[in-house]
Amino acid sequence: MELKLKPAALLLLLALWCCCSAQRIDYVSPHRGSYNGATRLTIVGDGFAQENQFQLNPADDTFGNRVTLVSDTLSVPCDVERDSTHGKQVMCYTRAMPKDQYVVHVSVDGVPIPDSSICGGNPKHYQCSFYTVPYRTPSIVSLDPVSGPPGTLVTARGWIFTDVYGSNTAVSSNGLDVRFLRSLPDKKLYRVTTIPDKLSMFQTFAEVTGVSPSNGSVMGGTLLTIQGRFFDQTDRPARVLVGGRPCEIQSVSDESITCRTARQDVDMKNMTVYPGGRGLKIELWNMTKPRHLIDIYNYDENTTGYWTNWIDSLPYAFPDIDYFSGRSKGFFVPPTSSNYTIYLNCDDRCDLYLSNSSRPEDKARTESLL
Numbered sequence: 279m280e281l282k283l284k285p286a287a288l289l290l291l292l293a294l295w296c297c298c299s300a301q302r303i304d305y306v307s308p309h310r311g312s313y314n315g316a317t318r319l320t321i322v323g324d325g326f327a328q329e330n331q332f333q334l335n336p337a338d339d340t341f342g343n344r345v346t347l348v349s350d351t352l353s354v355p356c357d358v359e360r361d362s363t364h365g366k367q368v369m370c371y372t373r374a375m376p377k378d379q380y381v382v383h384v385s386v387d388g389v390p391i392p393d394s395s396i397c398g399g400n401p402k403h404y405q406c407s408f409y410t411v412p413y414r415t416p417s418i419v420s421l422d423p424v425s426g427p428p429g430t431l432v433t434a435r436g437w438i439f440t441d442v443y444g445s446n447t448a449v450s451s452n453g454l455d456v457r458f459l460r461s462l463p464d465k466k467l468y469r470v471t472t473i474p475d476k477l478s479m480f481q482t483f484a485e486v487t488g489v490s491p492s493n494g495s496v497m498g499g500t501l502l503t504i505q506g507r508f509f510d511q512t513d514r515p516a517r518v519l520v521g522g523r524p525c526e527i528q529s530v531s532d533e534s535i536t537c538r539t540a541r542q543d544v545d546m547k548n549m550t551v552y553p554g555g556r557g558l559k560i561e562l563w564n565m566t567k568p569r570h571l572i573d574i575y576n577y578d579e580n581t582t583g584y585w586t587n588w589i590d591s592l593p594y595a596f597p598d599i600d601y602f603s604g605r606s607k608g609f610f611v612p613p614t615s616s617n618y619t620i621y622l623n624c625d626d627r628c629d630l631y632l633s634n635s636s637r638p639e640d641k642a643r644t645e646s647l648l
């Protein structure tokens with residue numbers, strides 16, 4: 279009995295020794311990637327867990343291969359892609375990490391591969407290092423326009439690298455075999471929205487193309503049809519105001535809303551404009567040199583050099599023309615009660631008037647903010 283057991287024990291010990299000595303990391307590819315994560319790393323070596331061959335227990339997070347990228351000050355997990363991982367290769371996606379040099383560490387079933395087995399005992403060797411660098415960080419520095427109806431063509435500028443984004447197309451039109459997974463947008467591209475705690479970079483909106491009939495009773499009850507595009511009630515129900523009064527919705531489709539008008543409020547009769555539409559109306563007069571800013575209030579569409587434009591958002595860069603005057607007006611609808619700071623930046627002079635109501639007649643000049 280004793281004699282028979284010995285070779286079996288010996289064999290087991292040998293097998294164990296083989297397995298552990300084979301665990302090693304040879305190199306990582308690529309060596310450079312994004313600050314903002316989503317760089318796909320391939321780690322080549324031996325003795326990694328065969329992840330795709332069995333169902334892993336998701337509750338036990340030491341099971342299988344764990345990749346950590348370690349700098350002198352930080353340790354950041356790299357999320358393993360199981361389908362592309364086997365005994366000689368681990369594939370993982372980086373997370374956002376500041377600019378630095380990172381050494382690749384792998385734990386197999388909770389046991390770290392020792393430094394002595396990382397790049398032949400030299401873990402900081404270039405072959406086992408990953409650097410986050412600006413020139414491998416896909417980024418977006420500008421977006422134009424920042425709003426429009428669905429289907430608007432948008433131009434994004436930055437380090438783009440490829441036009442393959444999340445699709446299965448093999449190669450980018452510039453010939454590079456890379457795909458865009460995540461970019462680092464410039465912070466100035468984020469805008470607040472009326473949806474609480476949400477930032478966005480692009481705002482879509484519906485369009486109104488017509489209203490019929492164009493007149494009806496002040497006593498209300500007129501069935502109104504509003505034609506347009508992209509009417510949508512995903513975020514909130516459609517709401518129609520006619521002369522500041524709610525128009526009772528009868529039906530809503532993508533391209534038309536019908537509603538029944540309310541009795542017209544007598545107090546509203548002397549209102550000339552109503553909040554509701556988006557944007558600002560800009561009026562400009564070429565070749566004008568007013569002595570005082572206030573003179574511009576007397577300009578109208580008959581003053582020479584007049585032209586006008588609707589703009590969708592601020593800031594707005596005026597065309598590069600000399601000696602022009604301008605007047606922009608619109609409604610500010612605060613998304614929430616708060617203190618707001620409005621910054622004016624103009625050449626040479628400007629003023630801001632605010633009304634304490636929705637009536638332009640109540641406007642008053644604000645204290646200079648420049």
Ligand SMILES: *[C@@H]1O[C@H](CO)[C@@H](O)[C@H](O)[C@H]1NC(C)=O
Nearest residue numbers: 489490491492493494495500
């Ligand atoms: C009132 O509407 C009718 C029919 O839509 C139109 O013919 C008429 O010109 C409108 N009147 C005014 C003052 O807009």
Ligand SMILES: *[C@@H]1O[C@H](CO)[C@@H](O)[C@H](O)[C@H]1NC(C)=O
Nearest residue numbers: 544545547548549550637639
């Ligand atoms: C609007 O009506 C009020 C009274 O309801 C009046 O005091 C005011 O002058 C009117 N404004 C205009 C612009 O007609």
Ligand SMILES: *[C@@H]1O[C@H](CO)[C@@H](O)[C@H](O)[C@H]1NC(C)=O
Nearest residue numbers: 576577578579580581582584
């Ligand atoms: C501009 O001139 C036209 C034609 O003379 C006139 O009908 C219109 O009322 C004028 N507009 C203003 C704001 O004075």
Ligand SMILES: *[C@@H]1O[C@H](CO)[C@@H](O)[C@H](O)[C@H]1NC(C)=O
Nearest residue numbers: 564582583584585597598599
């Ligand atoms: C005002 O100047 C701009 C830029 O030179 C020009 O495009 C526009 O046609 C001018 N408008 C008028 C009414 O003179």
Ligand SMILES: *[C@@H]1O[C@H](CO)[C@@H](O)[C@H](O)[C@H]1NC(C)=O
Nearest residue numbers: 612613614615616617618619
């Ligand atoms: C707004 O400013 C006033 C005066 O400085 C201050 O009393 C108030 O608490 C501020 N409100 C908010 C919401 O910050």
Ligand SMILES: *[C@@H]1O[C@H](CO)[C@@H](O)[C@H](O)[C@H]1NC(C)=O
Nearest residue numbers: 633634635636639640641642
């Ligand atoms: C708005 O300001 C005007 C003076 O410019 C004042 O007469 C009026 O009562 C104010 N209205 C409100 C709603 O505060």
